[in-house]
Amino acid sequence: MSVPRDWTPPTAGVQEGRPSRDQVVAGLKATDEGDPELVQLLTPEGERVSDPRFDGYASDFDVDALRGLYRDLVLVRRFDREGNALQRQGQLGIWVPLLGQEAAQIGAGRAMAPQDMAFPSYREHGVAWTRGIDPTDLLGIFRGTDHGSWDPKATRFHLYTIVIGNQVLNATGYAMGQKFEGKVGEGPDSEATICFFGDGATSQGDVHEGFVWAAVYDAPVVFYCQNNQWAISEPTERQSRVPLYKRAGGYGFPGIRVDGNDVLACLAVTRWALEECRSGNGPVLIEAFTYRMDAHTTSDDPSRYRLADELELWKLKDPIERVRVNLVREHHVGQEFFDEVQAESDELAARFREFCVNMPQPAPDRMFSQVYAEPSPVLEAQRAAYLDYHASFETGEPLAGSSARRV
Template sequence: MPSEQWTHPEPGDGPAAVAAQPSPEQVIAGLRATSEGGAELTQLLTPEGERVPSPQFDKYVEDIDAEALRGLYRDMVLVRRADREANAMQRQGQLGIWVPLLGQEAAQIGSGRALKKNDMAFPSYREHGVAYARGVDMKDLLGIFRCTDHSGWDYQGTGFHPYTIVIGNQVLNAAGYAMGQKFEGKVGDDDGEATICYFGDGATSQGDVHEGFVWAAVYDAPLVFFCQNNQWAISEPTERQSRLPLYQRARGYGFPGIRVDGNDVLACLAVSRWALDECRHGNGPVLIEAFTYRMDAHTTTDDPTRYRLSDELEEWKLKDPIERVRAFLARGGYADQAFFDSVQAEADSFAADLRDYTFNMPEPPPERIFSNVYAEGNPVLDAQREEFLSYLDGFATAGEH
C-alpha cells in the first residue's frame, strides 16, 4: 500500500491504511504528503510570510491593517511566553499539571479575536489563547492547574465558559447553549449571537461530539465547531481515527465543513468570522478544522518522543505561526526590530508577573470547595460542609487530650 495513504485520504485516493502500526517511514511520508493540509486548505499567509489572496475570505479581514496585524503578532507572542512560563513552573512543582498550546497560537488567537462581545466560547483545557483573547486574566487559569480553584473568572461577563476536562463533553454543553440562543430569538441578523466550541482531533472519536453535531444540525443552532487538529490525540495520529479529513465529516450531518491553515492567524480570523456570521444569521452550524500541530507534549505528564519522530517536529517548526507573521511584517516594512524587541520585553514582563503571582498564590481555605456549587443555598451541601469542617477540626484538637 502506498505510504502516502497513511494520512488523510481524500475522496478517490483509495482506502485508508488499516495496518496495526505505521512504520516511521510511512508516518513521515504521510506527513509530507499532507503537510499543507490538502488542496482545500484555506490559507492567507504562507509559512514564508507571503500574502495569498482569497476571493471568498479577503473581505472578512479588510479591517486588518498593519497595526491590527501587529496586534495579532503581539497576542501570539504574549500567549506563547505565558505558556512556556507555566510549563516551566509545573516542572518546578508550582503547578500540578500544565496543558501546553505551543504551536496552536494562531488557531486560538485568530478564532478568539473573531468573536463578538455577546458570543460564547466553550473551551476544552488547552484554550489559553482564546481565554486571553476573551479578556480572561491568565492568572485565573493558573488556579485550575495548581488544583486550588475550578475557574476564577466571570464566564458570563467574558463570554468564556470554564474549562472542561472530560474529553468532548463541552460540545454537548455548547450545543445546548446555542440551541437556547436560537429558541430565544437571538439570531437572524448582524446583531445576532453565536457560540463557538473548541475540541481536538481526538475528541472527534467521542460520542458526545457526534451527539452535539446531531442536535446542532437538527435545530440549526448557531454553533461553530472548532476542531484544532494538532495531528496527535495524545499518542494516536489522526489517520488512526478517521478515513476522511475531519472537516468532511460535517457532510454527514448536513452542515458545511471547512479546513483552514491553523498556523495562519489571518486565515483563522477570516474563516472564523465567516462561520460565526453564518451562525448569527441563522444559517445553522459550521465545522472548522484548523490544521495545525502540537509542538509540545499533550500535557506535562506526556512524553511525545515515545510515539513521534523528531523529523516531524522539525518540519512543523518551519510553519511556526508566529514566525510567518513576523516575516510578513518585516518584509513589508510594517515593523522594525525595535517593535519586535518591545513585544518580547513585554512578553517577558507578562510572564514574570504570572510567575510572581503563582509563587505567592495563597492556599484557599478548606471551605472553598463548597463555594459556588449552587446559585443559592442548599441544605444538603451546608450539612456536608459542616461535617467536613468538623472532621478537620478534630485533627487540630487531637493533641489537646
C-alpha cells in the same frame, strides 16, 4: 500528494472503492503542500497569498492590525511557557500547553463579536486572552484552588471543560437557546456560539450528538476543531479514514479546513463561519490543521510515541515566525517593535509567576462553598464533619465518637 479520493485499483488486501492505508494517511496529513482545499492566507515563509473566498474577511487587517496579532501570539506563548516552568517547579499540579496552536486560537478568538459565546476545553488559553481574561485567572484551575475565577457571562467565555467533548453538548444547547430566543438573524446584535475541541474529541459520542442536534435545529454554532494530530498518543489516522472537516457533510452542514498555523486565515474563516451562524445558516465545522509542539499535558512524554523529525518539520511552520517575517518583509517593521513586544511578554511572565507563587491557600471549607445555590442540611453536616476531621490534625485529638487516634 495522494488524497483519499484517489482510489487505488482493486488488489489483494484492498477492498474495491476504498482507499489504501497510505492514501488515508496522506489525505489526513495534507497541509500546504498543494492541498487545494486548505485555506491559507499567510504561507510559512510569511508571504501573503490570496484566497478569493476569504480575502474580504481579512481586508481590514493592515499593518497595525497585524502588529496586534503578532503581540497576541508572542504574549500568549510567553505565559504558556511560564506555566510549563511553574508546573515543573512544583507550583502547579499540571499545565496544559498550547505551544504551536497559538494562531488557531488567536485567530478564532479575534474573529468573535463581543456578544458571541465561546465554550472551551482546557487548552484555550489564547482564546481566553482574546476575551479579556487575565492569564492569572487560569492559574487556580491548575493549582487546584478553584474551577476558574472569571465570570462566563461577562466575558462570554465559559469555564474550562475537562471531560473530553462534553463542551460540545453545552455549546449546542446554548446555541439552540440563542435561536429560540430570537437572537439569530440580520443585525449588529445577532449572536453565535463557537465551541473548541481537539481531534481526539471527535471520537467521543458527545461530539457527534452535538453535531446531530445542531444540524436538526440549525443551531448557530461553529464547531472549531483544533486538529493538532495527536489525541494524547493516538494519531488522527487511527481515528478517521477521512479528513475531519469532511465529517460535517454526513450531518448536513458545511465543513472547511484551514491552516491552523496561519493566524490570518484562521481569523478570516472563523469570521465567515460566525457570520453564517448569526444569519441563520449555521452550523459550521472548522478543522484548524495545526500541530501540538509540546506534550499533551505536563504529565505526558511525547518522545515515547512520535519522532523528533516530525517536530523539526513543524518548527518550519511556526505561527509566530511567519507573521514576524511578513511584518519585516512586506511592511518594513523595525526591530524596535519586536523588542518592545518581547519586553512586554517578559513583564507578563514575571507577573504571572509572582501571582502564582503568592496565591493564597484556600480555606479548608472552600470545597463546600459553591456546591448548591442554597444551604443544604446534608451538605452542612458534611462540612462540619470535615472541619472537625481537619482540625484533628492540628490538635492531635481524636474525632468525637471515635476511639482511633492519628498516628
